[in-house]
Amino acid sequence: MKVFRRVYQSLVKYLEAAADFISEPEIEAFVKVLESIYRENRKAFVVGVGRSGLVGRAFTMRLMHLGFSAYVVGETVTPAARAGDLLIAISGSGRSAAVVAAAEVARSLGMKVVALTSFPDSPLAKKADLVVAIPGRTKVSHEDRWEIRQLLGLHEPLAPLGTQFEIVAQVVLDSVISELMYRLGVEEEDMKEYHANVEV
Amino acid sequence: MKVFRRVYQSLVKYLEAAADFISEPEIEAFVKVLESIYRENRKAFVVGVGRSGLVGRAFTMRLMHLGFSAYVVGETVTPAARAGDLLIAISGSGRSAAVVAAAEVARSLGMKVVALTSFPDSPLAKKADLVVAIPGRTKVSHEDRWEIRQLLGLHEPLAPLGTQFEIVAQVVLDSVISELMYRLGVEEEDMKEYHANVEV
Amino acid sequence: MKVFRRVYQSLVKYLEAAADFISEPEIEAFVKVLESIYRENRKAFVVGVGRSGLVGRAFTMRLMHLGFSAYVVGETVTPAARAGDLLIAISGSGRSAAVVAAAEVARSLGMKVVALTSFPDSPLAKKADLVVAIPGRTKVSHEDRWEIRQLLGLHEPLAPLGTQFEIVAQVVLDSVISELMYRLGVEEEDMKEYHANVEV
Amino acid sequence: MKVFRRVYQSLVKYLEAAADFISEPEIEAFVKVLESIYRENRKAFVVGVGRSGLVGRAFTMRLMHLGFSAYVVGETVTPAARAGDLLIAISGSGRSAAVVAAAEVARSLGMKVVALTSFPDSPLAKKADLVVAIPGRTKVSHEDRWEIRQLLGLHEPLAPLGTQFEIVAQVVLDSVISELMYRLGVEEEDMKEYHANVEV
Numbered sequence: 001m002k003v004f005r006r007v008y009q010s011l012v013k014y015l016e017a018a019a020d021f022i023s024e025p026e027i028e029a030f031v032k033v034l035e036s037i038y039r040e041n042r043k044a045f046v047v048g049v050g051r052s053g054l055v056g057r058a059f060t061m062r063l064m065h066l067g068f069s070a071y072v073v074g075e076t077v078t079p080a081a082r083a084g085d086l087l088i089a090i091s092g093s094g095r096s097a098a099v100v101a102a103a104e105v106a107r108s109l110g111m112k113v114v115a116l117t118s119f120p121d122s123p124l125a126k127k128a129d130l131v132v133a134i135p136g137r138t139k140v141s142h143e144d145r146w147e148i149r150q151l152l153g154l155h156e157p158l159a160p161l162g163t164q165f166e167i168v169a170q171v172v173l174d175s176v177i178s179e180l181m182y183r184l185g186v187e188e189e190d191m192k193e194y195h196a197n198v199e200v
Numbered sequence: 201m202k203v204f205r206r207v208y209q210s211l212v213k214y215l216e217a218a219a220d221f222i223s224e225p226e227i228e229a230f231v232k233v234l235e236s237i238y239r240e241n242r243k244a245f246v247v248g249v250g251r252s253g254l255v256g257r258a259f260t261m262r263l264m265h266l267g268f269s270a271y272v273v274g275e276t277v278t279p280a281a282r283a284g285d286l287l288i289a290i291s292g293s294g295r296s297a298a299v300v301a302a303a304e305v306a307r308s309l310g311m312k313v314v315a316l317t318s319f320p321d322s323p324l325a326k327k328a329d330l331v332v333a334i335p336g337r338t339k340v341s342h343e344d345r346w347e348i349r350q351l352l353g354l355h356e357p358l359a360p361l362g363t364q365f366e367i368v369a370q371v372v373l374d375s376v377i378s379e380l381m382y383r384l385g386v387e388e389e390d391m392k393e394y395h396a397n398v399e400v
Numbered sequence: 401m402k403v404f405r406r407v408y409q410s411l412v413k414y415l416e417a418a419a420d421f422i423s424e425p426e427i428e429a430f431v432k433v434l435e436s437i438y439r440e441n442r443k444a445f446v447v448g449v450g451r452s453g454l455v456g457r458a459f460t461m462r463l464m465h466l467g468f469s470a471y472v473v474g475e476t477v478t479p480a481a482r483a484g485d486l487l488i489a490i491s492g493s494g495r496s497a498a499v500v501a502a503a504e505v506a507r508s509l510g511m512k513v514v515a516l517t518s519f520p521d522s523p524l525a526k527k528a529d530l531v532v533a534i535p536g537r538t539k540v541s542h543e544d545r546w547e548i549r550q551l552l553g554l555h556e557p558l559a560p561l562g563t564q565f566e567i568v569a570q571v572v573l574d575s576v577i578s579e580l581m582y583r584l585g586v587e588e589e590d591m592k593e594y595h596a597n598v599e600v
Numbered sequence: 601m602k603v604f605r606r607v608y609q610s611l612v613k614y615l616e617a618a619a620d621f622i623s624e625p626e627i628e629a630f631v632k633v634l635e636s637i638y639r640e641n642r643k644a645f646v647v648g649v650g651r652s653g654l655v656g657r658a659f660t661m662r663l664m665h666l667g668f669s670a671y672v673v674g675e676t677v678t679p680a681a682r683a684g685d686l687l688i689a690i691s692g693s694g695r696s697a698a699v700v701a702a703a704e705v706a707r708s709l710g711m712k713v714v715a716l717t718s719f720p721d722s723p724l725a726k727k728a729d730l731v732v733a734i735p736g737r738t739k740v741s742h743e744d745r746w747e748i749r750q751l752l753g754l755h756e757p758l759a760p761l762g763t764q765f766e767i768v769a770q771v772v773l774d775s776v777i778s779e780l781m782y783r784l785g786v787e788e789e790d791m792k793e794y795h796a797n798v799e800v
Contacts, residue, residue, distance in 0.1 A: 201424055201427060201428055201431075201579065202582075203575075203578050203579045203581075203582040204427055204431070204575045204576060204578070204579040205419075205424075205575075207574070207575040207578040207579070208419060208422075208571060208572065208575040209416075209419065211415075211571050211574065211575065212412060212415045212416045212419070212571070215411075215412045215415065216409075216412050216416075219405075219408060219409065219412070222408075224401055224405075227401060227404055228401055231401075231404070249596075249599045249600065250461065250595075250596065250599065251458050251461055254454045254457050254458050257454050258451045258454050258566070261450065261451060262560070265560070265561070274600070296599065297599070298599055298600045359574050359575075359577070359578050360462070360465070360577065360578070360581065360588045360591050361465070361588065361591060361592070361595065363574050363577075366458070367567075367570060367571060367574065370567065370570065371408060371411050371412070371567060372408065374407070374411065374559050374563050374567065375403075375404045375405075375407040375408040375411065375559075376404060377559070377560065377563075378403050378404065378407040378559050378560070379401065379403045379404040379407070381403075381560065382403040388560045388561065391560050391561060392561070395450075395561065396449075396450065399449045399450065399496065399497070399498055400449065400474070400498045
């Protein structure tokens with residue numbers, strides 16, 4: 001159980017240290033975009049592949065609980081997007097072909113594009129109106145954010161592939177949800193009203 | 201290629217013969233329920249497992265294209281259902297546990313439940329306000345609708361497991377979509393406006 | 401119910417007439433590829449977006465029931481593909497960007513690519529080793545296969561968007577499954593052994 | 601941005617404090633079950649609804665990267681389970697009807713059932729061979745694990761609904777993956793070999 005404990009603690013420390021590499025202005029801008037989408041009754045679409053896609057789905061579900069018209073690209077009931085709607089594109093490497101392609105289509109439709117990625121100079125980031133940088137080693141890079149590794153005194157990867165990116169992105173997005181609850185005046189009880197009650 | 205040709209033709213003949221076993225009053229009642237859901241701006245939820253679930257998704261997507269608030273049970277953005285909303289439950293055998301359970305929950309919420317099944321005395325059918333009988337052998341029964349087999353002079357199953365049920369259900373539901381287009385005055389061009397334009 | 405009956409019957413007639421536009425050599429080549437994937441224990445991947453993707457999933461499930469190592473591109477457990485593996489790409493128009501992109505990646509990996517499409521000169525078809533032409537109006541074209549419309553004496557579309565393509569593709573693929581059962585000596589009882597028994 | 605920062609830090613502190621409420625013997629037993637599934641070449645199935653289901657998918661994907669035959673209940677290619685196979689059932693409340701039903705079916709098939717839940721006396725836990733308790737408020741309870749709230753000096757919920765459960769479960773399961781890498785001698789490079797390379 002040595003590895004389990006050490007990795008659990010290191011992931012927690014990584015999350016803690018990552019806070020310093022999350023840009024307050026970027027989060028503020030992201031929250032402002034979401035607020036305006038909500039208040040103008042526009043649609044938010046979320047796209048990601050693999051585990052980043054699952055992080056995106058978890059966020060989309062909470063947006064729905066907040067009362068957003070939110071959709072996952074590729075699901076059954078996802079409708080047409082219009083100019084002024086929002087695409088939230090999640091890719092640690094910023095190179096997932098399907099995500100970059102979706103961002104391209106979104107731009108051509110006049111949508112706003114927000115990218116969550118570890119690489120602010122990646123192909124995805126270049127197509128985005130706003131980049132929210134998320135520290136995290138990604139599967140295309142052998143390098144962690146070295147500053148964080150240094151802070152933690154680690155000499156090896158904590159967890160395989162994009163794990164750090166995915167966990168930091170999840171906690172960032174869940175904190176964005178709480179910020180939105182506060183700004184939009186949505187209580188947890190309101191969110192329960194939206195929560196699926198016929199589930200399989 | 202003997203088998204390919206013979207099965208293709210038999211499936212077509214099965215579909216043709218099935219028409220006589222599809223009840224016009226049942227379809228009429230189903231369309232009426234859908235019309236009222238649409239006009240009263242209520243939600244439609246669709247549930248099914250396995251290939252029946254895929255048939256259900258294909259139908260849900262078209263309902264969305266028509267302008268319904270339609271959802272697949274279990275997808276990310278599926279919200280809470282309320283009394284007066286509709287559950288469309290699809291199960292050839294009428295015994296898929298998750299589908300029966302969903303119908304039970306739906307009833308307890310005061311939803312309307314429409315069941316598409318080959319077995320009008322199945323557990324699912326018993327929980328439904330309306331049963332739309334769909335002829336088809338199902339995976340729990342070795343018997344085709346014998347009347348259809350007799351009509352076609354067939355002495356063996358056409359295709360494995362629930363294939364006939366799924367194909368007949370698909371064509372029935374696509375024909376319901378056309379009926380709804382006519383009744384609701386929705387043109388194909390209107391439907392294109394809803395069709396997803398950011399796809400992966 | 402005029403529309404429901406007329407469309408149901410027209411879809412059946414469309415399916416019947418479509419048989420003459422399905423190329424036996426193309427199906428034979430497709431079945432041969434599938435046989436060799438099965439016998440050489442290679443993997444089959446299926447990709448499609450929207451309702452074509454649902455048709456693809458229904459086929460993939462049956463391939464799994466037959467004992468194939470079959471996967472849907474984008475699902476959780478879909479592993480890496482290797483040279484010699486198969487991509488089955490389904491797109492009525494042959495222009496769905498994500499499907500074309502997947503075919504491109506597949507070629508670069510040395511996979512075999514089979515395209516099911518109504519347009520044998522489409523971008524998707526050009527990337528395929530084998531095209532299985534499926535007659536069907538698609539959502540990018542206002543034209544049905546006119547020969548079929550003529551045969552049926554129809555003056556208007558039967559059903560919206562890609563419906564005809566999707567239904568013909570479904571019946572073609574289910575007939576391919578029966579052909580594979582025959583060639584591989586798989587009985588329906590064998591397939592039941594693979595059928596999911598823990599379902600939600 | 602007050603809320604964002606405070607919630608981010610509180611979630612990190614919650615994760616840190618949660619470590620003391622995660623039972624080493626439970627994790628050890630869980631890892632042992634997984635090891636034996638791997639070495640005996642049996643199948644692992646994962647089930648969960650809503651965001652717990654997404655956590656389960658993220659774990660299943662990594663099991664696949666490790667070389668497990670791992671499946672998500674309800675996905676297209678999920679095959680039949682046999683006696684001796686494993687069901688991992690995830691539900692914060694331990695009351696999600698579909699998850700409890702799946703555990704019931706799994707037991708009747710002779711499968712091993714491991715439950716991840718915050719409630720070791722819940723209906724799900726009662727059907728499990730092994731319960732891995734995950735501290736977390738859940739959507740059916742207004743109570744956090746009060747010990748953790750006390751430790752943190754918090755007087756209000758950190759984040760809505762099941763968020764804490766989901767994040768702790770995610771980090772626990774990712775740490776289990778690292779433990780399995782160590783025990784099974786799987787390197788990150790090996791895992792990349794399994795990582796999907798045709799993605800949408």
